[in-house]
Amino acid sequence: MKVNIKNFAVIFTGTTALLTSASFAGFTSSGCVYSVSSSAGSGSQTNTTVDLSPTAWMNSGGWVTAGSTASVTWANNVWGWNPSTNTGFMNANIVIRNNTGAAQDFVFTAAMNGTAAGNQTLASGSIGGQFVNGSGSLGQVTSSGPLWSALIDGSTVNSQLPNALFFAAPFQIISLGNFNFANIAVSNSIGSQTAIRFSLRISAGGEASFTSAFSFQTIPGPASIAILALTPLFGSRRRR
Amino acid sequence: MKNRSIAAVASLSLAVTAVGAHATLIPPTFGFSLHSAGSTINGSAGDFGSTTNVSPTEWFFQGSCSAMTGTSMNWAYLVDPDPFITGSLSITNESLIERSYIVDFSLGITPPMSGSLVSGQVSGSLTDSNGSGGALLTSTAGGAVYTALADDVFVRSLMSNASHAVSNQYGTTSFSGGSFGQPTAIAGPAINNTIGIRYAFTLSAGDSVSFSSIFVANVPAPGVMALGFFAGAFTRSGRRRMR
Numbered sequence: 168m169k170v171n172i173k174n175f176a177v178i179f180t181g182t183t184a185l186l187t188s189a190s191f192a193g194f195t196s197s198g199c200v201y202s203v204s205s206s207a208g209s210g211s212q213t214n215t216t217v218d219l220s221p222t223a224w225m226n227s228g229g230w231v232t233a234g235s236t237a238s239v240t241w242a243n244n245v246w247g248w249n250p251s252t253n254t255g256f257m258n259a260n261i262v263i264r265n266n267t268g269a270a271q272d273f274v275f276t277a278a279m280n281g282t283a284a285g286n287q288t289l290a291s292g293s294i295g296g297q298f299v300n301g302s303g304s305l306g307q308v309t310s311s312g313p314l315w316s317a318l319i320d321g322s323t324v325n326s327q328l329p330n331a332l333f334f335a336a337p338f339q340i341i342s343l344g345n346f347n348f349a350n351i352a353v354s355n356s357i358g359s360q361t362a363i364r365f366s367l368r369i370s371a372g373g374e375a376s377f378t379s380a381f382s383f384q385t386i387p388g389p390a391s392i393a394i395l396a397l398t399p400l401f402g403s404r405r406r407r
Numbered sequence: 408m409k410n411r412s413i414a415a416v417a418s419l420s421l422a423v424t425a426v427g428a429h430a431t432l433i434p435p436t437f438g439f440s441l442h443s444a445g446s447t448i449n450g451s452a453g454d455f456g457s458t459t460n461v462s463p464t465e466w467f468f469q470g471s472c473s474a475m476t477g478t479s480m481n482w483a484y485l486v487d488p489d490p491f492i493t494g495s496l497s498i499t500n501e502s503l504i505e506r507s508y509i510v511d512f513s514l515g516i517t518p519p520m521s522g523s524l525v526s527g528q529v530s531g532s533l534t535d536s537n538g539s540g541g542a543l544l545t546s547t548a549g550g551a552v553y554t555a556l557a558d559d560v561f562v563r564s565l566m567s568n569a570s571h572a573v574s575n576q577y578g579t580t581s582f583s584g585g586s587f588g589q590p591t592a593i594a595g596p597a598i599n600n601t602i603g604i605r606y607a608f609t610l611s612a613g614d615s616v617s618f619s620s621i622f623v624a625n626v627p628a629p630g631v632m633a634l635g636f637f638a639g640a641f642t643r644s645g646r647r648r649m650r
Contacts, residue, residue: 217473225501227471227479235459235467242471242481242497242615244536256577258536260497260615262483264469266461293579295532297619301485301493338493339589340530340619345581374483376495378534378615380577 196222196247196281199257203230207237207271222247230275236267245279255283256382257363263376265369270307273369278318278362285385290353292317292363292381294327295345300335302372308333308343309368315346317381318362324353331367343375350384357383434458434466435488436515436601443478443508452482452512464489477502480510490516490602491623499536499615506610507547513556513603520626525595526588527604527622529553529565532581535573537613542573542580544616547607553584555622556603557596563587569608584618598624 201214214228223246231238245257257279265271294315300306308314313326327346335341363381437458440449452458456470464487471481479501484494492514500506529552535542546552551564566584573580587593604622 215471215473219501225473225479227473227481229456229469229471229481231457231459231469235457235461235469238467238469238483240469240471240481240483242473242479242499244499244501246537254538256538258499258534258615260481260499260534260617262481262495262497262617264467264483264485264494266459266467266485291577293534293575293577295534295579295581296617297495297530297532297581299493299495299619299621301621336590338491338526338621338623339586340528340621342530342532342581342583345532345579347575347578349575349577372485374485374493374495374619376483376497376532376617376619378497378532378536378579378617380534380536380538380579382538382577 195283196245196255196279198224199226199243199245199277199279201228201241202276203239203273205232205237205271205273207265207267208232210237219244237271237273238264238266239273239275241277243277247281254382254384256380257361258380259363259377261365261377261379262374263365263367263369264374265371268371270368270370274364274366276362276364278360280360281357282359283357283383283385285356287352287386288319288354288357289350289384289386290317290324290382291349292325292379293345293347294377294379296343296375296377297340298333298335298343299340299374300337300370300372301374302370303337304371305337306335306373307370308373308375310366312366314365314367315379316364316366318364319354319383320358320360325351356385432460434460435486435517437466437468437484437486438513440511441472441478441480441508443506448472452484461485477506484512486514488515488517490514491621492602492604493621495617495619496606497615497617498610500610500612503612505612508606508608508610510606511603513601515601516598519599520624521597522627523557523595523598523624524588524592524627525555525562525622525624526586526592527555527563527565527620528586528589529584529618529620530582531584531616531618532579533571533573534579534615535575535577536615538577539613540576541611542614543611544571545569545609547609550607552606552608553618553620554605554607556605557598557624558600559603560596562595592623592625595624
């Protein structure tokens with residue numbers, strides 16, 4: 168079979184560009200790290216990780232102060248790259264409890280370390296939750312600033328529940344509502360990590376629980392798109 | 408002799424107090440069972456996490472169970488054997504197919520109650536955790552998602568024939584599942600051994616749900632019982648008059 172040099176060049180360039188494009192579109196990850204800080208004091212942290220695939224992990228863990236005066240419990244999946252949806256994402260089921268006799272501040276961050284490059288990154292996500300007042304007094308959940316934030320490389324790309332203020336009667340539950348955002352352009356790349364952050368104050372004997380998700384999709388650069396456009400052209404040349 | 412008697416009584420009193428104090432430090436039995444896809448895992452909640460005494464009568468159970476393939480579950484409950492259960496349960500269906508779950512939490516109570524006033528509530532949130540484009544939570548076979556139990560027998564249920572859906576990718580919806588006995592607790596049964604909360608639901612593949620719940624049982628105050636007695640007597644006499 169005679170190899171046409173011109174066609175070979177097109178095949179080589181196209182294959183290289185597509186491979187590059189594929190690696191650019193993916194989010195390479197090395198798992199998830201967690202941090203908790205609270206006015207209730209320092210705590211000990213545990214986390215169990217189960218590998219779902221080479222780029223996906225299921226985590227279950229918690230943070231608790233001595234005497235369980237305050238605690239955070241989480242279950243969280245991180246997917247560095249999901250080929251079925253062409254996205255990377257992380258989710259979090261989280262419960263934050265204040266067993267002290269006074270209001271306490273909590274900041275919880277789940278961060279997926281990794282990098283991704285592309286022409287643009289699109290982000291989607293959501294949060295919903297509820298508050299249980301397990302005390303005999305009026306209970307409160309408040310935040311100074313956003314209660315929930317999605318971050319890329321430490322910068323907030325979306326936030327929800329600004330200056331939250333919710334009340335619950337003794338031994339009652341209130342819904343904190345649900346908040347969604349979809350496909351907002353946030354940056355050109357991910358240099359080190361994506362993260363979900365909860366920052367809130369919970370009254371004595373209160374408990375807040377949430378389900379949440381944050382996803383990101385990198386769009387291939389123009390060179391890759393151009394190569395994709397050239398592929399049918401190459402096919403038509405061969406047929407001729 | 409008198410002093411010796413006083414000392415003996417004081418010692419005995421202190422010993423009784425010490426035994427009493429020690430008794431309150433024994434955590435109540437708080438068990439769970441998770442049933443799904445033909446498998447059951449059950450045990451003491453304390454064996455799957457931590458148990459902490461946070462007040463003279465209240466205990467905090469925090470734990471997780473991912474031993475069942477395809478399911479991740481965690482919980483945080485504050486309980487009082489006097490009794491109440493309040494807290495949160497989260498489940499993620501890690502499998503590739505829709506799954507039905509029955510999750511029971513059961514608390515041993517002391518002392519037994521010859522009658523009770525009960526109240527309860529449930530609320531939650533549902534998230535498309537895998538980005539499939541949607542999530543669905545339904546009550547299983549037309550039943551209720553939340554059922555309050557006393558001695559393993561039905562007391563009240565909430566979220567009957569429930570169906571909650573998320574229709575956007577990575578979206579979340581929250582739901583209020585209703586309440587009973589709020590703000591005024593309603594008459595409940597005699598309770599001898601346990602109170603509990605049962606969650607029965609079906610959850611779409613790859614998605615997460617969180618429930619926050621309360622179930623409280625109080626002993627009716629004597630005045631309330633008397634009022635109930637008189638109310639009954641009044642009703643009976645009223646009926647007689649109508650005849």
